[in-house]
Amino acid sequence: EQDISKTAFRTRYGHYEFLVVPFGLTNAPTVFMDLMNQIFHEFLDKFVIVFIDDILVFSKSKKEHEDHLLTVLETLRQEKLYAKFSKCEFWLSSVAFLDHIVSAEGIMMDPAKVEAITKWPRPTSVTEVRSFLGLAGYYRRFVEGFS
Structure with a gap:
């Protein structure tokens, strides 16, 4: 007011x-x-x-x-x-929240994001590499050996 x-x-x-x-x-x-x-x-x-x-x-x-x-x-x-x-x-028994799927079973990556990452074109410049690493880094907890 x-x-x-x-x-x-x-x-x-x-x-x-x-x-x-x-x-x-x-x-x-x-x-x-x-x-x-x-x-x-x-x-x-x-x-x-x-x-x-x-x-x-x-x-x-x-x-x-x-x-x-x-x-x-x-x-x-x-x-x-x-x-x-x-x-x-x-x-809801599961919900999409901040690009994750949250349910009683736990938290997992949104399948649409997994598909986007697997279909991401090969980076050809430093800027494109940084962009990809930013996206992939957001999901590092789900990727064994990601550093």
């Missing part, structure tokens, strides 16, 4: 104020991530993982999951943050 005036602007057609964070603000993702970490602080790594506007809720049982979902949704409501339910997915 108190920051609405910071993004206000005036044109010859009137005075305008953003009621939500507009796209394009340099620090918007950082500020929002900080907000999410603050409001979910007591739940982080217990049953919640957040990355910007992605909220991953995990549980050991269906009953526990129901309680965790309720806690997360109530926290969002208390903070006047609203989830677009058409973009939400609930009760």
